[in-house]
Every structure is written in structure tokens, then in C-alpha cells.
Amino acid sequence: MIVHKKCNLPSKICVVCQRPFTWRKKWQQCWGDVKYCSERCRRSRQYVDSSRKKLG
Numbered sequence: 001m002i003v004h005k006k007c008n009l010p011s012k013i014c015v016v017c018q019r020p021f022t023w024r025k026k027w028q029q030c031w032g033d034v035k036y037c038s039e040r041c042r043r044s045r046q047y048v049d050s051s052r053k054k055l056g
Helices: 038-043 043-056
Strands: 011-013 020-022
Touching: 038 043
Parallel strands: none
Antiparallel strands: 011 020
């Protein structure tokens, strides 16, 4: 039996909430494209994008 340690998993920073999140098995085929830590952040991206445009 092979034991996997979760501390060895790659991680990224969510572009919406700026929190770190780690690799999940469901993302193994598209890890390079993953930008959001959750469905909630993915849905709220339009609000973050529009607020950043107003500031810039």
C-alpha cells in the first residue's frame, strides 16, 4: 500500500479571494487552467473583475 502525504501536493493562490488552495484529484486533467479555489469564487469573479476595472 502506498501512502501519499498531502503536504506534497501543488498549490495555487485563488485570483478572487487570494487564499491558497491545493491540488484535487478532480483537477488532475486541467490543473494548469484552474484559477479559482471554489465554485463560489468562480461565480463571483465578475464582481471582482468589474471592481478592479473601476479602480484602474
